[in-house]
Amino acid sequence: MRILAIGGAGEMGSVAVEHLITQPECSEIIIADYNYEAAVKLKERLASPKAIALKLDVMDKPALMEAMKDVTVVMNFAGPFYKLAHYVVEAAIESKVNYVDVCDDYDATSKLFDYDKAAQEAGVTILIGMGASPGISNMFTRIGADWLDQVEEIHTCWATGDTDTGEDAKEGAAVLYHLLHAIGGTVPSYQDYDWRQIKPMIDAGALTAVFPPPLGEVTFHDIGHPEPITIPRFIKGVKTVTNKGCVLSYTRLVRNLVDLELWQEKPIQLGNQMISPADFTVAYLLQNPQVMQTGESVGVGGLYISVKGTKKGETRKYELMRMSSESMGEATGLPTAAAAILLGSGKIKQAGVIAPECIDPVLLIKELAKREAPEGQYNSGLIIRLVDAEGDVKVISPGKPMIELLDEISSRD
Numbered sequence: 001m002r003i004l005a006i007g008g009a010g011e012m013g014s015v016a017v018e019h020l021i022t023q024p025e026c027s028e029i030i031i032a033d034y035n036y037e038a039a040v041k042l043k044e045r046l047a048s049p050k051a052i053a054l055k056l057d058v059m060d061k062p063a064l065m066e067a068m069k070d071v072t073v074v075m076n077f078a079g080p081f082y083k084l085a086h087y088v089v090e091a092a093i094e095s096k097v098n099y100v101d102v103c104d105d106y107d108a109t110s111k112l113f114d115y116d117k118a119a120q121e122a123g124v125t126i127l128i129g130m131g132a133s134p135g136i137s138n139m140f141t142r143i144g145a146d147w148l149d150q151v152e153e154i155h156t157c158w159a160t161g162d163t164d165t166g167e168d169a170k171e172g173a174a175v176l177y178h179l180l181h182a183i184g185g186t187v188p189s190y191q192d193y194d195w196r197q198i199k200p201m202i203d204a205g206a207l208t209a210v211f212p213p214p215l216g217e218v219t220f221h222d223i224g225h226p227e228p229i230t231i232p233r234f235i236k237g238v239k240t241v242t243n244k245g246c247v248l249s250y251t252r253l254v255r256n257l258v259d260l261e262l263w264q265e266k267p268i269q270l271g272n273q274m275i276s277p278a279d280f281t282v283a284y285l286l287q288n289p290q291v292m293q294t295g296e297s298v299g300v301g302g303l304y305i306s307v308k309g310t311k312k313g314e315t316r317k318y319e320l321m322r323m324s325s326e327s328m329g330e331a332t333g334l335p336t337a338a339a340a341i342l343l344g345s346g347k348i349k350q351a352g353v354i355a356p357e358c359i360d361p362v363l364l365i366k367e368l369a370k371r372e373a374p375e376g377q378y379n380s381g382l383i384i385r386l387v388d389a390e391g392d393v394k395v396i397s398p399g400k401p402m403i404e405l406l407d408e409i410s411s412r413d
Contacts, residue, residue: 001344002028004067004097006058006088007077009038012102012131015333016075016340019371021048025341032056032067034078058087068095072344075336076101079174081108082181085128089115093122098343102131102332105181106188109134109226113233116353126353130339131332133158133243134226136322137303138356139364140382141231143409144307144318145357151238151309155207156227157220159246160301160328176282182245183254184263187224190232190241198222201258207244209304212380212399215323218302220244221255230355248301250292257281300325300378315389323380326373338367362406369403384408 003020007013008031020026028050033039036055043053056067058078064087068074074097076088082105089112092099103109112128119126129135137156145151186197189205198205201221208219225243232241247254257263262281267274285292300323308317324331339359342348347363356364373379381399388394397405 001025001072001341002030002070003340003344004030004032004071004074005077006032006056006067006074007034007079008075009033009035009042010077011327011329012333012336013075013077014042015327015329016077016337017042017051018046019334019337020340021046021050023341023370025345026050028052030054030067030071034058058084061087061091064088064091065095068092068097071095071097073097073340074099075340076103077333077336079105080177080181081105085112086115089126092126093118093124096122096124098125098127098348100127100130100336100339100343102135102336103128104131104134104178104226106224106226106229109229110188113353120352123351125343125348125351127339127343127348127359128353128355129226129230130336130356132328132335133245133303134230135332135335135356137227137243137305138231139359139361140303140305140320140322141227141235141307142357142359143361144305144320145235145238145309147318147411148307148309148311148316151235151307153240153306153308154227154231154235154238155242155244155304155306156225156231157207157209157218157244157246157304157306158301159215159218159220159248159304161248161299172286173282176285177278179247179254180257180263180278180281182224183258184224184261187222188228189222189243190228190238193232193239195228195232199258200224201255205242205244207242207306209306209319209321211302211304211321211323212383214298215300215302218246218248218304220246220304221251226355231357234355234357248298253292301331302380317387319383319385319387321380321383321385323378325378334368334371335364338364338370341367361409365402365406365409369401 031039032054039053043051081103085108189198223245227243228241262277264277267276302323305320384396386394
């Protein structure tokens with residue numbers, strides 16, 4: 001299969017490219033990036049005849065269409081997605097090429113569902129949000145939901161040790177713009193069978209979860225993310241879906257940015273110039289990274305997913321957790337690469353715009369297991385707890401590798 005990796009030289013895309021270049025299914029991978037020098041550098045480092053470097057601007061439609069010729073799968077890492085995603089999706093549908101991205105912007109996610117009919121008519125799969133959160137968080141949600149007869153309440157939560165803005169200034173800016181976008185104004189949440197706008201990063205709606213060491217107790221706050229947009233579409237009957245986040249090293253800073261409205265994009269007068277608060281904030285943080293180290297980092301991040309409902313008339317809540325010291329690039333890029341292989345090999349067949357909760361978790365776990373973790377990297381494995389109506393807790397998995405839990409994941413008993 002030939003894979004086009006848009007933004008393939010960046011922090012997340014390069015991890016996906018490095019993994020795919022070693023897979024026998026991948027015959028060629030095009031590292032397409034606005035930063036052509038970075039694409040060439042990655043190609044040279046890989047030293048593989050499978051790798052091709054290409055300069056590409058996703059807003060240049062003729063060039064984009066040309067890059068998609070004879071391609072099996074398009075992977076899209078070019079952000080921010082609320083500004084750029086639709087260019088690539090439109091071209092993929094027109095080219096009749098299967099597509100996967102790591103879109104983590106809630107409004108872009110909503111707009112991409114407008115392409116569902118066109119994608120179905122073209123017979124292509126547009127898989128959006130296939131990273132860590134969204135992505136693995138949705139997969140854990142699917143696992144918990146499949147264990148219940150009726151799903152009522154889902155909370156997807158992520159904690160990251162810091163926001164790695166990378167060495168590339170453009171890529172670092174994209175990460176920070178996404179964060180500001182996720183905390184700005186009001187953001188969507190799904191409550192009482194309807195999408196509602198709520199204020200992010202406030203104490204109302206906060207959720208505290210207890211991980212095993214080294215993470216321990218973590219408090220998450222509502223933030224703008226795609227999970228409340230996609231999950232109610234594909235897990236029918238659910239009443240409430242939220243996404244909550246925690247940047248462990250500088251949550252207080254993030255909450256201050258919300259209070260001061262420094263996420264605003266509308267320019268203000270500054271002397272003889274006009275500048276938006278968001279542009280100032282991003283520039284200041286990139287030039288003063290020490291400001292983003294105001295709290296203690298334990299060197300790991302985590303996912304916490306809570307799925308509550310009923311089974312045989314009894315109330316149950318499943319908690320699925322994982323901790324890892326993997327980088328943002330690994331956590332995001334590797335699930336995308338796994339999905340690209342599944343798409344290219346025809347194991348994901350659903351046409352239209354879909355999300356990670358639509359994929360059979362067993363297929364994704366088997367594909368992810370092909371890559372061995374680097375020596376010294378910490379991974380807790382998948383922790384699964386069952387909480388009954390009385391609050392009693394049963395540990396289903398204390399932290400086993402996901403590949404060792406396929407029987408439990410497949411079971412609905």
